[in-house]
Amino acid sequence: MRSLTKLPPEREAALSGLYAAATGAARRRTLAGFALVAVLAVLAGLVAEVRPLTFAENIGKFTAYLAQILPPVGLDHPVADLRAWYWGLPGWLALLSETLLMAYLGTLLGGIAGFVLSFVASANLVRSRLLRLLTKRGLEVCRTVPDIVFALIFVIAFGLGPMVGVLAIAIHTTGALGKLFSEVVENIDMRPVEGLSAAGATWVQTVRFAVLPQVLSNFASYGLLRFEINVRGAAVLGFVGAGGIGQEFLGAIRNFYYADVSAILVLIILTVFCIDLATEQLRHRLIGPEDPR
Structure with a gap:
């Protein structure tokens, strides 16, 4: 050595x-x-x-409120207490299903619109700079304005109801997924695109046979992630009259129905947990789990 x-x-x-x-x-x-x-x-x-001092002085009010909304379930009569706590379960489940359907339909419509516009906004597929600029700015408007603002506007125009939530979610989802999808498209391997273009394929045929096979799994993954986000957003949209469980939740808060607040809150959290787990499994099946390093 x-x-x-x-x-x-x-x-x-x-x-x-x-x-x-x-x-x-x-x-x-x-x-x-x-x-x-x-x-x-x-x-x-x-x-x-x-103001940290104000936060420290008033933190007791927050913890006191949490203590007030604790479920009235004791050890003596747990079944009876649980029934009393979830006295409105059938109605709450109906409203929760309405919220889920709002999120699903809004995600579906916004996903379709974002899917179409993402190819137009991609610099490697569209040569017209003006067309790309207009499409990207339109997507920015859709995702910059909060969905709750869209819901407020639609409530004034169309009145109360779940349709308002569907429209608000669809527009915001169009902007969010359109941007994500276009970034995926702009990072594809261009050799299949160039080969089909040289063979005389149309723009639509090139997208169908050269682009989609490369991006479809990522599109599905982003769509599922957006659905998770929209479920939570749909619950909040009920605060402005867009229907669903959020409207009932806001009424319980305003009327100081503490037990109802905790019951509805737990119901929403459990629903989101289940959706997160289900969509996570679907994403892993579509794109596969990450390789361990």
Whole structure:
């Protein structure tokens, strides 16, 4: 085994100086980055009127409210208490199913629109810069405006009801999925596209046979993820009169029906848990689990 050759003292000192300078510069950049983040956090807190002392003084009210909405289920009569707690279960399940259908239909309509527009917004498939620009700006408008704002506008136009929630979710989903889908399309392998184009295929045929096979699994994965998000969003849209379980939940909060608040909240959480688990399994079947490193 060869022994390491020792550098001359002057060469070793020069390299040590260069290393110390490089590490010192990196350390200063890191500290400057942390300092910048801290300053921005303080400024954001001041602008947002974040008051830690006020939060600490009033945290007791929050915990007291949580104690009030605890379910009235004891050890003496757990079955009877559970029945009393979920006295409105049939009606709540009907409203919850309405919320799920709102999320499903809104996701489906928004997914179809985002699917179509994503190909038009992709720079590697559409040469017209103006067409891409208009499509991307339209998608930005759809996803920038919160779905609850769309719901408020539609409530004024069409009145109360689940249709309002479906329209609001569909528009917001169009913008969100359109952007995600277009980014997937822009990262495909272009060799199949070039081959079909050279063979005389139309634009639609090229998308169908060269693009879709590469992106369909990712599209399905993003669509399932969006459905999870929309289920939670559909529950909130009920607050503005879009129907579903959210409207009943808001009524329980306003009327101080503490047991109903906790019962409906637990019902929504369990539903979201089940949907998350189911869609996770579907995504793994579509794209496969990640390889362990």
